[in-house]
Amino acid sequence: xxxxxxxxxxxxxxxxxxxxxxxxxxxxxxxxxxxxxxxxxxxxxxxxxxxxxxxxxxxxxxxxxxxxxxxxxxxxxxxxxxxxxx
Numbered sequence: 001x002x003x004x005x006x007x008x009x010x011x012x013x014x015x016x017x018x019x020x021x022x023x024x025x026x027x028x029x030x031x032x033x034x035x036x037x038x039x040x041x042x043x044x045x046x047x048x049x050x051x052x053x054x055x056x057x058x059x060x061x062x063x064x065x066x067x068x069x070x071x072x073x074x075x076x077x078x079x080x081x082x083x084x085x086x
Contacts, residue, residue: 031081033067042066
C-alpha cells in the first residue's frame with residue numbers, strides 16, 4: 001500500500017511540471033468583426049468609463065478580443081469577434 005501512495009505522489013508531482021499555464025496576455029485574434037464594429041482588447045478599460053455596455057459581457061472564444069460598436073447616448077454594443085479571418 002505504501003508503494004501505491006508513493007507512486008501516486010510521484011505522478012502528481014511530475015504532472016505539475018508537465019502542465020502549462022494559460023497566458024493572461026492576448027495573442028492574435030482568432031476572429032474578426034462585422035461591418036461597423038471595432039476590434040478591442042477584452043476588459044481594456046483605463047480609469048472609469050462613462051458609457052454603458054450592451055451585449056456579450058465575456059470573451060466567448062477566449063482570444064482576448066471583442067468587437068465594439070458605439071451607439072447613441074454613450075451606449076456601446078459588445079459582441080465576440082467571431083467573424084472568420086480570411
